[in-house]
Amino acid sequence: MAHGSGGKAMAQLIDELFLQAFSNPWLDKMNDQACFSLPAGRVVMATDSHVISPLFFPGGDIGSLSVHGTVNDVAMSGAVPKYLSAGFILEEGFALSSLKQLVESMAHAAEAAGVAIVTGDTKVVERGKGDGCFITTTGVGVVPEGLNISGDQVAVGDKILVSGTLGDHGVAIMSLREGLSFETTIESDSQSLQDLVAAMVEVVPDISCMRDPTRGGLAATLNEIAQSAGVGMQIYEAQIPVKPQVSAACEFLGLDPLYVANEGKLIAFCPADQAEQLLAVMREHPKGRDAAIIGDVTEDSLKFVQMETTFGGKRMVDWINGEQLPRIC
Amino acid sequence: MNCSAVRVRISGQVQGVGFRPFVYNLACRLGLRGEVANSPAGVELVIEGDESGLTRFQQLLWDELPPMALIEQLNSEPVPLSYFDSFKILPSAKGEVSITATPDAAVCPDCLAELFNPSDRRYLYPFINCTNCGPRYSLIKALPYDRTNTTMSAFDLCTACLSEYNDPADRRFHAQPNACPDCGPGLSFTDEKGHFVKTGELHDESLIAAATLIRAGKIVAVKGVGGFHLICDARNADAVVRLRQQKQRPDKPFALLGLNTESLNTVVQLDDNRRQRLQAQDAPVLLCPWQKETSLDTENRDLIASGLNWCGVMLPHSPLHFLLLHQLCGRPEASDWLESEQQPLLVMTSANRSGNPLITDNQQALIELRGIADGFLLHNRDIHIRCDDSVVNGLSDSMPIVRRGRGLAPQVIQLPQSGPSVLATGAFFKNTICVTKGDKAYVSQYIGDLDNPDCCHSLSEMVNHLIQLLDVVPQQVVCDQHPDFFSSLFARQFAERHDLPLQSVQHHHAHIAAVMAEHQLSGAVLGLALDGLGLGDCDQLWGGELLRVDGRGTERTGRLSSLLLPGGDKAAAEPWRVAAGMLYQSGQSDEIDKRFHYAGVATVKQMLNQHINCPQTSSAGRLFDGVAALLGLCSINSYEAQAAMQLESAALSYVEQYGWPECEPLLSAGVATDVAADSSTIDSADMTLTELNLATLLTTLSEIEDPLYGAALFHRQFIDGLGCWVFDTVQASGINRVVLAGGCFLNQLLLRGLTEQLELNGIEVFSAGKIPCNDGGISLGQAQVALQLSLPANRQNSNY
Ligand SMILES: [Fe+3]
Ligand SMILES: [Mg+2]
Ligand SMILES: [Zn+2]
Ligand SMILES: [Zn+2]
Missing domain, CATH: 3.90.650.10 (PurM-like C-terminal domain)
Structure with a gap:
C-alpha cells in the first residue's frame, strides 16, 4: 500500500477490489453516490466507526465487525437494514492481501445480513498515522408499520x-x-x-x-x-x-x-x-x-x-x- | 438569711435525658427556688437561695448528672432576685428546643430493678424505660423530641403512665417512650414460616418460644433497638455452623452476648477498664482478648472468631435481651442472678443477608430471613432509624471506636472552626455522612458499603433525615475524589439540584482532617495515612502516604514503595495476588505457582510479566494483605480485612510468647525516583517526595518459615521503619505534630508501637478516638476540609 505519488495506481487497484467484492447494481454504476428507493415506513440511519486491534481475531475481523456493528444499530429500532456505505482509512504499508481478506469478509457479512454496500470511499494515510485499517460504515433501514421501539x-x-x-x-x-x-x-x-x-x-x-x-x-x-x-x-x-x-x-x-x-x-x-x-x-x-x-x-x-x-x-x-x-x- | 440568684445556661446533651426533673429535684432537695426551661442551646435556669445552697447546687449539678446527660458548656452569672416562691419546670415552647438528638441507651439500674421486681407494674415488661435510659435516636422521626415525633406516637399513654409523664418529680417525667403492659408495645412470636404462634400471656409465651428454640440449637431473629439480630447458642457448635452456612458468612467473627461481665469473663479477659466500657450506656460490642482457658469449647471458639486471638463481646442493651437471658437461665427469682456468673452465651449477629443493611421491619424480616431464622421474636415498636451495634476496640487502653452505631449515633463533634453548613457524603465502604451546623459536625451512624443498593438508598434517606433533624440548609457539598462512588454521584446530583458548590477531597487528606477535627487541631500537621485504597492525584492508587496538611490543603511528601495488584479490586479480595506481585517484584516469579495453587495462578503470572491489569499502589492495607499471604496465614479474604487481622493476631501471639524479634533495620527511606506523576496542591512546595522502600523486608519475609515469627518481624520492622521515616520528615519540615489516620490503625500493635516510638522522639501524636480511623470517619474529614477552605482568605493568608 503506497501513499502520495505512485498511489494513484494503487487507489485504482483498491477500487477494483471493492467493486468486485461488493458488486451490486448501485455500486456497479460507479457514481459518487448511490440512488435508491425505500419501501414504505420510517427510515432509520446509523453510523459507526470501527477501530480494533488486532484486526483479525477468533470469530471475526474488522471487516465483518464493521458490517455487524452498523447493521445491529439499525436493527435495534426494529428496522430491516437495507443499505450500507463504507469508508476506509488505510495506513501506508498495509498489506494488500490483508485488505483483500477484510473486504471479502465484509462482503460475506453484508450478504448474510441482507444488506448491499452501495457506496464507499478510501483514503490512505502516512505510515504511523493509522493503525492498519479503520472502517466507518453507515446503514439505512426501514421500520415496519406498527413498531415503536425506543x-x-x-x-x-x-x-x-x-x-x-x-x-x-x-x-x-x-x-x-x-x-x-x-x-x-x-x-x-x-x-x-x-x-x-x-x-x-x-x-x-x-x-x-x-x-x-x-x-x-x-x-x-x-x-x-x-x-x-x-x-x-x-x-x-x-x-x-x-x-x-x-x-x-x-x-x-x-x-x-x-x-x-x-x-x-x-x-x-x-x-x-x-x-x-x-x-x-x-x-x-x-x-x-x-x-x-x-x-x-x-x-x-x-x-x-x-x-x-x-x-x-x-x-x-x-x-x-x-x-x-x-x-x- | 443572705439570699442571691444566679442564671445558669447549659448546652450539650441536656434535652430528653431527664435534665429538667433532675434540676427540679436537686433544687427542691436543697430548698432552692426558681425555674428551669429548655432553650435553643440547651437548658436555662434561674435559681435563688442562700450562698451555700447555691454553691452546693452547682457542685451536685456535675456530680449527680443524669446518666444520659452531657454538659458541653455551662455559664452562670448573678442576677437580681425575683423572689420565686417555689421551683418550677416551665413548659418548652416551639423553637425553644435545641437540635440535639440523643443516642439510644442501655437499660438503667433503676429500670432493671423494676423489671425483675414481681410487685412492680412493669414486672417483666420488655419495653420498660425512663428518662435515664431507653431508645431515643432509633425512634425519632423529627425534632423537637416529643412523643408525637417518635414511633411511640402509635401508643396512647394510659392514666398511670401519663401521670408519671407529667410529674416533674418522677423518673419518667417527659420520658417520650414511656410505656407499660397496659398501654405500650408488646411482643409476638412467629415460626419460621411467619405464622403467629397463638399465645395466652403474650410476652411470656413469646419469650418462652424463643428461648426454647435457642436451647434446641435453632436460630432466632430478635428485633432489638436499632434493628434485628440473629441469635443462637454459642455453646452449641452445630447451631453456630448452621448460622454460618445460612448467612453465608464462612469466617467473619461473630459477637457474643453474655448476661454480665462475670459471665463474659469466662471467655474473654476483662479488666476493670473493659468491664466499665461494656457497662456504659452505649453498650457496644467490645473486642477483647480470649481467655487462655475459656468456658467455651475450642471448636466453638474457632467457629466464632477463626484465626483471631480476640473476640467481640457485649452485654444486653435492652430489657428484651435481659428477659431472653432470664428465660434461658430458667427464670430465676429475685435479682441475685443478675450479678452472678450465668451459663448462657449467645451468638449475636446483625440480621441481614450479606452486604444488605440491617433489617428493621417485621415484614421485611419475615421475607428476607426466611430460610435463615427458625423463629422470629418481634415487637410492634417501629424502628425509624436503623442502627447497627457499635464496635469498640478493647485491645488498647484508649479504646478507639471501630464502628459507630447504636448508642453512639448521632455523634456531635466540636470543630476547631465555624462556617456555613456543609454536607459531606463520605467514601465507599463503611459509609457515614456528615452535616455541619456552625462549629459542630453531626456524623451519622454507620450506613454500610455502597456496593449495596439498599445502603445507597439508606445514604440518600439519611441525608434528608439529618438535614431535617438539624434544621439546616447546606451551603456546600463535598465528596471523595473517586468519581464512581455512589456517594460522589449523590453529591454531584445534590449540588446540582440545590445549586450548591461541590468540591472533592482526596481520600487520605480527609482521613487526616477527620482526626484534626476530632482533636480541634488547626495549623499544619504531618499526616501519616495507612489505609486500604484511595484515589490520589492523577488517578494513582494511594494508601500509604505522608501528607503535610494545613488549612489551605495538602501536599504529599512521602509514600510507601509500590506494590502490584494483579486483577485490580480482585487483589483486595485475594491477598495471594498481592503476594504474587511481591514475589514477582523480588525476582522470585518461580515461587508464585509453588506457593499458590489457585486456578488463575498461570494467568496472574502472565499478567505480572506483561503488566496486564496490574495497577500499582502505595497502599499499606494491601501490604498487610500481601504479607499475610506471603507468610501463608491467609490467601483469600472471606470478609474485609481478614488477612490483616490474622496477621496482627499472629504477631500478637508471637510477641506474647517470645517478645519482639530483634533484627537489623530492613526498611529504608529515600527520595522517590519516579515523581513525574506526583503533584501537590500547595504551590510553596519545596519538600521532595520520599519513599519508604519495602523491597528488602519483603524479600526477607518471603524466606521465613514460621508465620508467627514472620508476622512479628514484619510488625517490628514496619513500625521502626515508619518511625524513622516520619521522624526524618518531622525534622525536615519543622512540623512536630503527627496525625496517624486510616483503616490500618485499627491494628493496635501498629498504633501503639508507632505512637510510642514517635512520642519517645518528642513528637506530638494524634489518632482517632471518637470517630473510627477507617472510612467511617471520612465524611467528618471531608466536612472539616471544606469548612477550612471556605474560611475568608484573610484568615488563612492563602490564595484559595
Ligand atoms: Fe480509607
Ligand atoms: Mg454503535
Ligand atoms: Zn431507666
Ligand atoms: Zn401505661
Whole structure:
C-alpha cells in the first residue's frame, strides 16, 4: 500500500477490489453516490466507526465487525437494514492481501445480513498515522408499520431479556491482544442480528426497547436506559448467561463480564405478560439459543440497576465513568 | 438569711435525658427556688437561695448528672432576685428546643430493678424505660423530641403512665417512650414460616418460644433497638455452623452476648477498664482478648472468631435481651442472678443477608430471613432509624471506636472552626455522612458499603433525615475524589439540584482532617495515612502516604514503595495476588505457582510479566494483605480485612510468647525516583517526595518459615521503619505534630508501637478516638476540609 505519488495506481487497484467484492447494481454504476428507493415506513440511519486491534481475531475481523456493528444499530429500532456505505482509512504499508481478506469478509457479512454496500470511499494515510485499517460504515433501514421501539418506551414491570452469553467479544480480543492463553480459545460473538430481530418483532410487536450491549457491556447499556426512562432495574446473577470459560477468564483477570463488550448480542425489554413468548421465539432462533429473561424494570427514584447475586445478596451494577478504577478501600 | 440568684445556661446533651426533673429535684432537695426551661442551646435556669445552697447546687449539678446527660458548656452569672416562691419546670415552647438528638441507651439500674421486681407494674415488661435510659435516636422521626415525633406516637399513654409523664418529680417525667403492659408495645412470636404462634400471656409465651428454640440449637431473629439480630447458642457448635452456612458468612467473627461481665469473663479477659466500657450506656460490642482457658469449647471458639486471638463481646442493651437471658437461665427469682456468673452465651449477629443493611421491619424480616431464622421474636415498636451495634476496640487502653452505631449515633463533634453548613457524603465502604451546623459536625451512624443498593438508598434517606433533624440548609457539598462512588454521584446530583458548590477531597487528606477535627487541631500537621485504597492525584492508587496538611490543603511528601495488584479490586479480595506481585517484584516469579495453587495462578503470572491489569499502589492495607499471604496465614479474604487481622493476631501471639524479634533495620527511606506523576496542591512546595522502600523486608519475609515469627518481624520492622521515616520528615519540615489516620490503625500493635516510638522522639501524636480511623470517619474529614477552605482568605493568608 503506497501513499502520495505512485498511489494513484494503487487507489485504482483498491477500487477494483471493492467493486468486485461488493458488486451490486448501485455500486456497479460507479457514481459518487448511490440512488435508491425505500419501501414504505420510517427510515432509520446509523453510523459507526470501527477501530480494533488486532484486526483479525477468533470469530471475526474488522471487516465483518464493521458490517455487524452498523447493521445491529439499525436493527435495534426494529428496522430491516437495507443499505450500507463504507469508508476506509488505510495506513501506508498495509498489506494488500490483508485488505483483500477484510473486504471479502465484509462482503460475506453484508450478504448474510441482507444488506448491499452501495457506496464507499478510501483514503490512505502516512505510515504511523493509522493503525492498519479503520472502517466507518453507515446503514439505512426501514421500520415496519406498527413498531415503536425506543429507550423511552421502557416501563415499570417490563421484563429484561438477553439474546445470549455475555462478554465473549471483549474477552476474546483482550486474550488475543495480550497473548493470554486459556484452556479453550474464546471466540468473539460478532454477528448481525437483523434476522433475530425480525423474528422477535413479528411475534411480539410490543417490544419496548432493544439495544446491543457493545462498549461498556450490559452494565453500561442498562444504566443508560434506566436513566433515559427514569426507572430502576433488578437483574438476577443466576439468570445471566455467561460462558464458563469467559467467566473463568474474567475471574482470573479481575474483570466483570457485565462490563465487557459484546458484538452480537441484544438486550430486549417487553411487557411481562409477553416475556415468555418472546423468550421462546428467541430460543428457537439460532442466534438466540442461549437467550434468557434476566430481570425486571422497577420503580426506583434513584434509577439504580441492581443485581441479586447467586448468594442472595444485592449488588449495585453501577455507572462507571470511563475506565474501571479499583475502589476497594 | 443572705439570699442571691444566679442564671445558669447549659448546652450539650441536656434535652430528653431527664435534665429538667433532675434540676427540679436537686433544687427542691436543697430548698432552692426558681425555674428551669429548655432553650435553643440547651437548658436555662434561674435559681435563688442562700450562698451555700447555691454553691452546693452547682457542685451536685456535675456530680449527680443524669446518666444520659452531657454538659458541653455551662455559664452562670448573678442576677437580681425575683423572689420565686417555689421551683418550677416551665413548659418548652416551639423553637425553644435545641437540635440535639440523643443516642439510644442501655437499660438503667433503676429500670432493671423494676423489671425483675414481681410487685412492680412493669414486672417483666420488655419495653420498660425512663428518662435515664431507653431508645431515643432509633425512634425519632423529627425534632423537637416529643412523643408525637417518635414511633411511640402509635401508643396512647394510659392514666398511670401519663401521670408519671407529667410529674416533674418522677423518673419518667417527659420520658417520650414511656410505656407499660397496659398501654405500650408488646411482643409476638412467629415460626419460621411467619405464622403467629397463638399465645395466652403474650410476652411470656413469646419469650418462652424463643428461648426454647435457642436451647434446641435453632436460630432466632430478635428485633432489638436499632434493628434485628440473629441469635443462637454459642455453646452449641452445630447451631453456630448452621448460622454460618445460612448467612453465608464462612469466617467473619461473630459477637457474643453474655448476661454480665462475670459471665463474659469466662471467655474473654476483662479488666476493670473493659468491664466499665461494656457497662456504659452505649453498650457496644467490645473486642477483647480470649481467655487462655475459656468456658467455651475450642471448636466453638474457632467457629466464632477463626484465626483471631480476640473476640467481640457485649452485654444486653435492652430489657428484651435481659428477659431472653432470664428465660434461658430458667427464670430465676429475685435479682441475685443478675450479678452472678450465668451459663448462657449467645451468638449475636446483625440480621441481614450479606452486604444488605440491617433489617428493621417485621415484614421485611419475615421475607428476607426466611430460610435463615427458625423463629422470629418481634415487637410492634417501629424502628425509624436503623442502627447497627457499635464496635469498640478493647485491645488498647484508649479504646478507639471501630464502628459507630447504636448508642453512639448521632455523634456531635466540636470543630476547631465555624462556617456555613456543609454536607459531606463520605467514601465507599463503611459509609457515614456528615452535616455541619456552625462549629459542630453531626456524623451519622454507620450506613454500610455502597456496593449495596439498599445502603445507597439508606445514604440518600439519611441525608434528608439529618438535614431535617438539624434544621439546616447546606451551603456546600463535598465528596471523595473517586468519581464512581455512589456517594460522589449523590453529591454531584445534590449540588446540582440545590445549586450548591461541590468540591472533592482526596481520600487520605480527609482521613487526616477527620482526626484534626476530632482533636480541634488547626495549623499544619504531618499526616501519616495507612489505609486500604484511595484515589490520589492523577488517578494513582494511594494508601500509604505522608501528607503535610494545613488549612489551605495538602501536599504529599512521602509514600510507601509500590506494590502490584494483579486483577485490580480482585487483589483486595485475594491477598495471594498481592503476594504474587511481591514475589514477582523480588525476582522470585518461580515461587508464585509453588506457593499458590489457585486456578488463575498461570494467568496472574502472565499478567505480572506483561503488566496486564496490574495497577500499582502505595497502599499499606494491601501490604498487610500481601504479607499475610506471603507468610501463608491467609490467601483469600472471606470478609474485609481478614488477612490483616490474622496477621496482627499472629504477631500478637508471637510477641506474647517470645517478645519482639530483634533484627537489623530492613526498611529504608529515600527520595522517590519516579515523581513525574506526583503533584501537590500547595504551590510553596519545596519538600521532595520520599519513599519508604519495602523491597528488602519483603524479600526477607518471603524466606521465613514460621508465620508467627514472620508476622512479628514484619510488625517490628514496619513500625521502626515508619518511625524513622516520619521522624526524618518531622525534622525536615519543622512540623512536630503527627496525625496517624486510616483503616490500618485499627491494628493496635501498629498504633501503639508507632505512637510510642514517635512520642519517645518528642513528637506530638494524634489518632482517632471518637470517630473510627477507617472510612467511617471520612465524611467528618471531608466536612472539616471544606469548612477550612471556605474560611475568608484573610484568615488563612492563602490564595484559595
Ligand atoms: Fe480509607
Ligand atoms: Mg454503535
Ligand atoms: Zn431507666
Ligand atoms: Zn401505661
